Amino acid sequence: MNKVLIIAEAGVNHNGDIDKALRLVELASQTGADYIKFQTFKTELNISKKAKKAKYQEKNTGLNETQFEMVKKLELTFNDFVLIEKKCKESNIGFMSTGFDIPSLDFLDTFSPEYYKIPSGELTNKPYLEHVGKLARKIILSTGMADLNEIKQAIFVLEKVGFNKNNIIVLHCNTEYPTPFKDVNLLAMLQIKKEIGVKIGYSDHTLGIEVPIAAVALGAEVIEKHFTLDRNLPGPDHLASLEPDELKDMINGIRNIELAISGNGIKEASESEKSNKLIARKSIHLLKNLKVGHVLSPNDLIMKRPGDGISPMEIDLVLGRKIAKSLIEDTKLKWKHLD
Numbered sequence: 001m002n003k004v005l006i007i008a009e010a011g012v013n014h015n016g017d018i019d020k021a022l023r024l025v026e027l028a029s030q031t032g033a034d035y036i037k038f039q040t041f042k043t044e045l046n047i048s049k050k051a052k053k054a055k056y057q058e059k060n061t062g063l064n065e066t067q068f069e070m071v072k073k074l075e076l077t078f079n080d081f082v083l084i085e086k087k088c089k090e091s092n093i094g095f096m097s098t099g100f101d102i103p104s105l106d107f108l109d110t111f112s113p114e115y116y117k118i119p120s121g122e123l124t125n126k127p128y129l130e131h132v133g134k135l136a137r138k139i140i141l142s143t144g145m146a147d148l149n150e151i152k153q154a155i156f157v158l159e160k161v162g163f164n165k166n167n168i169i170v171l172h173c174n175t176e177y178p179t180p181f182k183d184v185n186l187l188a189m190l191q192i193k194k195e196i197g198v199k200i201g202y203s204d205h206t207l208g209i210e211v212p213i214a215a216v217a218l219g220a221e222v223i224e225k226h227f228t229l230d231r232n233l234p235g236p237d238h239l240a241s242l243e244p245d246e247l248k249d250m251i252n253g254i255r256n257i258e259l260a261i262s263g264n265g266i267k268e269a270s271e272s273e274k275s276n277k278l279i280a281r282k283s284i285h286l287l288k289n290l291k292v293g294h295v296l297s298p299n300d301l302i303m304k305r306p307g308d309g310i311s312p313m314e315i316d317l318v319l320g321r322k323i324a325k326s327l328i329e330d331t332k333l334k335w336k337h338l339d
Contacts, residue, residue, distance in 0.1 A: 004216055004258060005201070006251055007096065007140075007224040008033035012074035015235050021076065022087050023229060029091035031248040032255075036093055037117060037224070040081055040108055041100035043072045056177045057236040070236065078107050085111055102131055109135050120144030120175050123154050133161040139168045140222060142203050144175030148195055155196065165198060169222050172215075173203040177226075177240035184211055190218060205240050209250035216257045225250060283309030284318060284333045294323045301333075309333055 008028040014021035021038065028036040051067040061070060076084075081097060088095035098117040099105035105116075105128075116136040122128045123146050132139065139158065143151050151170060159165055172189035184206060193200045201222030202215035212223045226241035242250065263270075269277065282303040290300060296319055303312045309332040310318060322339040331337070 002221065004220065004254055005035070005222045006033050006254060007035045007037050007222065008247060009037050009203075009224050009226040009241075010228075011037070011039050011226055011237050012071075013226065013228040013233070013235065013237055013241060014038075014074075014076070015233060016074045016076065018076065018080045018083060020229060021080065021084055024227075025084060025087045025091050025093065027229070027244040028227065028247070029088075029093040031227075031244060032251045033247070034094055035096045035115075036088060037096040037098065038076070038081070038084060039100065039119075040078075040097045040104040041071075041075065042103060043068060043075050045101040045103065047071055053236075056240075060177065060236045060239050061234065074235070081107070102128070105131055105135060114138060115140050118142065118154075120146065120173055123150060126157055129154055129157040130161050133158040133163040136163060137167070139163065140171060140201070140224075141168055142171045142173045142224075143192070144173035144203070148191065151192065152196060155198070169199040169201050170196065171201045171203040171222060171224060174205060177205050177237055178207045179205040179240075181206060181211070186211065186215060186218065189215065189220065193219070207240065209242065209246060209253060212250055213253045213257055216254050217261060223254060278306050278308045280305070281307030282312055283307050284312055284315060285309070286327055286329055286331045286333060289326075289328050290323050291326045292323055296321055296323065296338075304330075304332075306332075310335065 008031065010021065010024045010028065014024060025036055047068045049066060049068045053067045053070060057070060085095045095111065096113065096115055096117060097108055098119050099108045100119065100122065115138045116132050118132055118139060118141045120142040123143060141154065155165060155168060170192050172192060174183055176183065189200050189202055192198065199221050200219065202212060202220045203224040204212045205226065212225055215223060225247065226237055227247045228238045228241035228243060231238050231241060231243060282305050285302050285304045287300055287302040298319065318333065318338065324337055324339045327337060
C-alpha cells in the first residue's frame with residue numbers, strides 16, 4: 001500500500017491574517033501532515049455582492065452580512081502566498097492552495113504545483129475545469145454536493161482538453177460544516193472507485209477524527225481535513241476544524257491503520273505472535289495419577305497450557321492407548337508415555 005497523502009486544510013482559517021497563516025504552516029508541519037492547503041481567490045471574481053451566506057456560514061459566524069462581505073475579509077494577497085510558499089519550504093511541508101478563479105490558478109501555476117485541487121463548488125464550472133485541465137500535472141477533485149453523473153461529466157471535461165484520468169484522485173466529500181455522521185455515506189467513496197475507475201480519497205468535515213481513519217481503512221489514498229489554531233476563532237470554518245493536537249492524533253491514527261492493512265492478506269501466524277503459540281495453546285495433561293498399563297479414557301485427561309505437548313486436536317489418537325509407565329497427576333502427556 002502506498003502512503004496515504006494527508007492534507008491539513010488551513011483554508012481560510014487564517015481569517016485574512018498572514019501571521020496566522022504562517023503560524024498554521026508551522027503547526028501543520030509539526031503534526032506530520034504531508035501538505036498544508038490554503039484557498040487563493042479574488043472575491044470580486046467569485047461571489048456576487050448580492051449572494052447570501054450558506055446556513056452553516058450564518059450559524060458559524062453569527063454575523064448579519066453577505067457572503068461577499070464575509071469572504072472579502074478572508075482574502076489573502078498573491079504576495080501573501082509567496083510568503084506562505086516560502087514558509088512551507090522552510091518548514092518542510094508541501095504547499096498547496098485551491099485556486100477559485102482563472103487569475104488565481106495562473107498565479108499558483110508559477111509555483112509549479114504537483115497537485116491542483118478542484119473544490120466541490122467548481123465541479124460544474126466547465127470553463128474553470130478546462131483551464132485546470134490544461135495546467136495541471138495531477139488533480140485532486142472534491143465532490144461535495146455532487147452525484148456520480150456530475151463527477152463523470154467533470155472528468156469528461158478534463159479528459160477532453162487532454163488530461164489523463166489516471167492522474168486524478170477523486171475525494172468523496174460532504175459540503176456541510178460540520179457534516180452530520182448520518183450524512184457521511186462513506187461507502188459512496190467505493191462506488192466512485194468502482195464506477196469511474198479512479199483513485200479515491202476523502203475530504204472530511206465531520207467533528208472528530210474517526211471518519212477519516214475509517215476512510216483509510218476502506219482504501220482512501222488521500223485525506224483532507226480542516227484544522228485551525230483555535231476552534232473559538234470567528235469565521236465560517238473553525239467550528240468544523242481540528243485543533244493542532246487533534247490533527248496530530250488523526251495523523252497518528254491514519255499511520256497506524258496504514259500499517260494494520262499493509263499485510264499480505266493471508267491468514268497466518270505473524271512473526272510477533274509465533275512465540276505465543278506454545279504459551280496460549282494447550283496440551284493434553286493427566287487429570288489424576290495413573291499406573292502403568294492403564295487404558296486412557298476421557299475421564300483421565302485435561303487440556304492445559306502450555307501447548308508444547310500433544311495437541312488436544314490429536315486426542316482421538318490418545319484415547320484407548322495404554323500408559324507405558326506410572327505417571328502422576330498434571331503430567332504433560334508425551335508420545336513416549338504411551339504404548
